[in-house]
Amino acid sequence: MVHVVDLRCEYRKNPVGIGEKHPRISWRLEAEERAVKQSAYEIEVAEDDRFTRTIWRSGRVDSEQSVHVALEHFEAESCKRYFYRVRVWDGNGDSTEWSDTALWETGMLQGETWKAEWIAAPADLLPDDSARLPLLRAGFHLKAAVKRARIYATALGLYELEVNGRRVGDSYFTPGWTSYGHTLQTQTYDVTEMLRAGENAIGAWLGNGWYKGDLGWSGKGCLYGDRLALLMQMHVLYEDGSEETVVTDRSWKCAPGPIRMAEIYHGETYDARLELSGWSRADYKAEGWADVEVIDQDNSRLTPQINEPVKKIQTLKPVGKIRTPKGETVIDFGQNLVGWVRFRLTAEAGTEVKLMHAEVLDQEGNFYTENLRKAKQTVHYFCKGGGEEIYEPRFTFQGFRYVRLIGFPEPIDLASFEAVVLHSDMEMTGRFECSDPLINQLQSNILWGLKGNFLDVPTDCPQRDERLGWTGDAQMFIGTSAYLANVAPFFTKWLGDLAADQREDGAVPFVVPHVLNDSDYASAAWGDAAVICPWTLYVSYGDARILERQYASMQKWVSYILAQGEQEYLWNTGFHFGDWLGLDAKSGDYVGATERDLIASAFYAYSVSLLRKTAGVLGKTEDEAVYGELEERVMEAFRSEFVTPSGRLSASTQTAHVLALMFGLLDETAERRAADKLKKLLEDSKHHLTTGFVGTPYINHVLSRYGMNDDAYRLLLQKDYPSWLYPVTKGATTIWEHWDGIKEDGSFWSKDMNSFNHYAYGAVGDWLYKTVAGIQTDERAPGYKKIVIAPQPGDGLTWAEGSIETLYGQVRSAWKMEGDGTMRLEVTVPPNTTAEIRLPGAASASAVKESGEALRKAAGLQRVSEAPAEVAVEVGSGEYFFVYPFQQAGASLAGISQ
Structure with a gap:
């Protein structure tokens, strides 16, 4: 029996406040039998959940498509709720029941006219030298009971709303960080249950955030504007069908609030003595509050939120209390994380307590903050007295494991503290485990790197005076992140900002949103995020719309490169980061030894190849031909410049050989020589990395692809530096910026650039899923419509298991090497997909059993093929259990530790 489940609109379950006029629907199938496929579907959309007012029907559509299904000729309206349901026909022509009803609701769509006005506290409300933040409020009357009420809101700066004394929603750092001059996101909130007939009130906290606060390491503030402001519109529907709108306008009042300072880098200062009790309640008397000012703003840039909002995801309790050699009181949360600390205390009015945040202790065991540079990461709290007080910040976040307590009454009760983990509310999708506990900890570190740096934008680090959306880091890690979580909405929003901040000549800034200097544009491998990131999303989620929307940006980037080189079809001009932090760099240099023009030209070819593929996906055949010819010319120029006539690469570095092989830039002779040379370079380094940011993400992929899988495993399992x-x-619990951020003697690599939560080197997670667990998608049928399961076991591991929740359902691969040399492989293939399963080390199909049966008799198998040391089977959906004698190609697995 087949069931339709897990209905989604634009990746989300029952989303409220989306901005798509032409939303897409996805669903999964559930079935116990094997080889289940959809042959047709039908969708209905209605204005009510009983479908008595159906407004759109697809009719029966003969198609296997169950992901990103467009509603043909349907256009959603602003501020409206839609209900939908789906039924399908299976391969036998049998119809399912209608699915459970799902819904989506639009926000204020882009281009809509707002009745609300932008309001701000008057400039003279607070002194120029004050960092204190304002509160805004208004009372309003509702004539009767409310049937439905929505708030649509945004701000210049950050905002939080309260209605009748209660916080609105569970999102933080709204409206998020975008290229504010081009895009400002709006949020939608259901406040129906918060309202009542009669008198009501609404209030707003405002904070500097990214808009007005300090950004970057040069201490610059007000990069987007110098006034905090609010825009809010509440739509109220009464039971009798009449409507009313409450808006921000001149009737609102404002006053200084209890937040004396809030900066993302520096922390928050909160004075509870300045609290205005009940200020957002209807019975509050706003005596002495000032009138707000109405300011002009361009509303054409307003769009409903694209990505998931930042939310509180989990809490952690301290694992210990430390008295450092300096006599400091420090609590340890056992995990480097991003968020803030919530605490309770009882103290006299005016008592000041302070929390300082750090990632590590120094070699003597003292609290260490020098790597934060100018970021203070400090929370000050002034008690109001009179009983227990509970506090947590609003408009700042910290990257930390350790917290130094200053001024807290003794004895310190650890139960009074908890760390609140915040990040964008992405659905976690991936899981990887293996027989080596250290690799499992590495995988945990990679995941926590994502959690700490995916807070509205993909930042490089979450603790020091930086926290910027570095394009290079993002493109290096996006493949790994797409296994760990559903990052499609997250990167869709960020790529819109990349296109907005791209220069007219096509140059891409180093960071997105762009907040650095006008000259900080267009490094190879960094700017290539414009092409690599959309393509990776397409392959991971089968989402062609992201390619459509980014296509012009992708073209502009390639056109920019084409105009650069002094030699035609090479990129050998301009500034490049090169192989950043490469370990083969000259002493005192951050850039590895691989020539920058080789790296730039290699990425040039790679971006052109992806743009050619994108043109093909989008049906742009003329463009596909043009970019195909350009790709050939760039590859020819690369070979002419960087490969000798005998097929030797001119640069004798790991990174040069990795890039040339990964991007397919060499002819057969040079390819063979490059693979042999890479192996020799690894042997010369005793199987240690010399690569930096550019080479490291690809090196294990190249080794496994070119028959050096054992070398890849040796690299992975090394325990000494690097x-x-x-x-x-x-003791790391996240990925470090430097391999030796902490040296063997406990000293630090540097204090200037030494983040202990920097996800770039966590890109090895992509290889763990693709090669160790063996889970891949075929880019000819992307988004796991066609799955490839091809694990490559290696010395050092006796078992590994990976899984990912795709839009079709769970894909799982788990292999185990038994002591007698038997290989067991378990595979899960979701309904409405197919998979090619490559059985490593299988000598012949006749030696393989599946679920206890001879392989060729197994149900659900569509084709069996044989190759040396590998048997491949094509299957439909279901769970499969393969058992066979393992024959390792090359090195033996005999004697591996259990």
């Missing part, structure tokens, strides 16, 4: 596991052996 290696992925060295930080793990030093």
Whole structure:
């Protein structure tokens, strides 16, 4: 029996406040039998959940498509709720029941006219030298009971709303960080249950955030504007069908609030003695409050929120209390995280307590903050007295594991503190485990790197005076992140900002949103995020719309490169970060030894190849031909410039060989020589990395692809510096910026650039899923419509398991090497997909059993093929259990530890 489940609109379950006029629907199928496929579907959309007022029907559509299904000739209206349901026909022509009803609701769509006005506290409300933040409020009357009420809101700066004394929604750092001059997101809130007939009140907290606060390491503020402001519109529907609108306008009042300072980098100062009790309640008397000012703003840039909002995701309790050699009181949360600390205390009025946040302790065991540079990461709280007080910040976040307590009454009760983890509310989708506990900790560190740096934008680090959307880091990690979480909405929003901040000549800034200097544009491997990120999303989610929307940006980037080189079809001009932090760099230099023009030209070819593929996906055949010819010319120029006539790469570095092989830039002779040379370079380094940001994400992929899988495993399992596991052996709980951020003697690599939560090197997670677990999608049928399961076991692991929740359902691969040399492989393939399963080390199909049966008799198998040391089967959906004698190609697995 087949069931339709997990209905989604634009990736989300029952979203409220989306901005798509032409939303897409996705669903999954549930079935116990194997090889289940959809042959047709039908969708209905209605204005009510009983479908008595159906407004759109697809009719029966003969199609396997169940992901990103467009509603043909349907256009959604602003501020409206839609209900929908789906039924399908299976491969036998049998129809399912209608699915459970799902819904979506639009926000104020872009281009709509707002009745509300932008309001701000008058400039003279607070002194120029004051960092204190304002409160805004208004009372309003409702004539009767409310049937439905929605708030549509945004701000210049950050905002939080309260209605009748209660916080509105569970989102934080709204409206998020965008290229504010081009895009400002709006949020939608259901406040029906918060309102009552009669008198009501609404209030707003405003904070500096990214809009007005300090950004970057040069201490600049007010990069987007110098006035905080609010725009809010409440739509009220009464039971009798009549409507009313409450808006921000000149009738609102404002007053200084209890937040004396709030900066993302520096923390928050809160004076509870300045609280205005009940200020957002209807019975509050706003005596002495000032009139707000109405300011002009361009509303054409307003759009409903695209990505998931930041939310409180989990809390952690301290694992211990430390008295440092300096006598400091420090609590340890056991995990480097991003968020803030919520605490309780009882103290006299005026008592000041302070929390300082740090990632690590120094080699003597003292609290260490020098790597934060100018970021203070400090919370000050002044008690109001009179009983227990509970506090947590609003408009700041910290990156920390350790918190130094100053001024707290003794004895310190650890139960009074908890860390609140905040990040964009992405659905977590991936899971990886294996037989090595250190690798499992590495995987945890990679995941926590995502959690800490995916707070509305993909930042490089979450603690020091930076926290910027570095394009290079994002493109290096996006593949891994797409296994760990559903990052499609997150990156869709960010890529819109990338296109908005792209220069007219096509140059892409180093960071997005762009807040650096006008000259900080167009480094190879960084700017290539314009092409690599959309393509990765397409492959991971089968989402062609992201390619459509980014296509012009992708073209502009390639056109920019084409105009650069002094030699035609090479990129050998301008500034480039090169192989950033490469370990083969000259002493005192951050840039690795691989020539920057080789790296730039390699990425040039790679971006052109992806743009060619994109043109093909979008049906732009003329463009596909043009970019295909350009790709050939760039590759020819690369070979002419960087490969000798005998097929030797001119640069003798790991990174040069990795890029040339990964991007397919060499002919057959040079390719063979490059693979052999890479192996020799690894042997020369005793199987240690010398790569930096550019080479590291690809090196294990290249090794496994070119028959050096054992070398890839040796790299992965190294425990001494430099290696992925060295930080793990030093107690790391996130990925470090430098392999030796903490040296063997406990000293630090540097104080200037030494983040302990920097996800770039966590890109090895992509290889763990794709090669160790063996879970891949075929880019000819992307988004896991056609799945490839191709694990490559290696010395050092006896089992590994990976899974990912795709839009079709769970894909799982779990292999285990038994002591007698038997290989067991379990695979889960979701309904409405197919998979090619490559059984590593299987000598012949006749030696393989599936669920206890001879392979060729197994149900659900569509085709069996054989190759040396590998048997491949094509299957439909279902759970499969393969058992066979393992024959390792090359090195033996005999003697591996259990």
